[in-house]
Amino acid sequence: MDLFDQSQPDQPRKPTGPRPLADRLRPAHLSDVIGQDHLLGPDGALRVMLDAGALTSLILWGPPGVGKTTIARLLAQEIDLHFVQISAIFTGIPDLRKVFEAAKLRHANGQGTLLFVDEIHRFNKAQQDGFLPHMEDGTILLVGATTENPSFELNAALMSRAQVLVLNRLDTAALEKLVAHAELELHHPLPLRPEARVALIDMADGDGRALLNLVEQVAAWKVEGQLTTDQLAARLQRRAAQYDKSGEAHYNLISALHKSVRGSDPDAALYWFARMLEGGEDPRYLARRLTRMAVEDIALADPAAQRHCLDAWATYERLGSPEGELALAGAVIYLALAPKSNAAYVAYKAARASARSTGSEPPPKHILNAPTKMMKDQGYGAGYAYDHDAEDGFSGQNYFPDTMSRPSFYQPVERGYERDLKKRLDWFEGLRAKRRG
Incomplete structure (x- = not known):
């Protein structure tokens, strides 16, 4: 099988059988492309580039079946470039060398080449680097097509030499x-x-x-x-909604679920939860992420939220699908309606940052154990106040390194159970100030 289609758009192949309907309806001009007016309309980004004669190499990013290949072919036709199409799935380094050599010969004879690379994200970062010198010297105008987020899949050097155009899912x-x-x-x-x-x-x-x-x-x-x-x-066998469990759709949908829970919208949260299940997502992954939501976005505002998620997870493990998925759906609703607080999350991150910057500071000696005479002689444990013996069960002594000013990491909110925790925190701070005074 020839890996390269180097035919010009105006030189169709001889038909070998009935042409599929999709091929018969392929647009003949860019203005015929349906559903991408933001790119090809009078003020569209691609149309503006063409009218200004300032077309650069492009990365066409969008879901399947929205016109990426068609647009690339029609671009070559409109600006009179030789069209070459390859697929990153079937093309190796030796094949690419042949493509580049042929493009150099055309370039020397005054003919430019539009190289269309389908599934360009399938090339590894080193292979992507191979395009750079040929883009820079004008041997090729690269048009890459991808269904994956270029920010994650394409290297920075290639991205800096090409403009990313986003194609929309057809409405x-x-x-x-x-x-x-x-x-x-x-x-x-x-x-x-x-x-x-x-x-x-x-x-x-x-x-x-x-x-x-x-x-x-x-x-x-x-x-x-x-x-x-x-x-x-x-x-007809109904086609499942597009959902790649290892691709961007996976991360987009879990983000939508997480933000719907955080936004206290149980209906939206259930919708995205159901979308992921319908797409074939592993319910155990969802159980893990729901538990993460409980500890990140609810935490001590409702300590029962985490327990609810763990119980739902355990129920799913016992019942399996589809019965166990109802327990997870219940957890989705509970989390969405629970009082929200990220105070523990913020406090944790602040404490980690502080620990990184003061990681060599020793604890104050009065809170160190002194199991040997030598350690006692060095002052270990000296002056330690046993809180149970103090008034109100609170000594108010310092537990941070002696050289460190006392920080305040945890700032509870006035929602849910954290209202009570905030009262306790304020009470302890009042006692601490009293002991200092």
């Missing part, structure tokens, strides 16, 4: 346009009731290519009348 209006275009190409409407048509669009989950593949299947059916939503679902 309902854009998908409706695709269906309408498909019906014109097919010369007949789809045999679907209006609600089934909506369901079909929902199944595509923002992926235009997937939608056209579904349309092609539906159009091939021999049916009487119009199909209902249930009949459509019975004939």
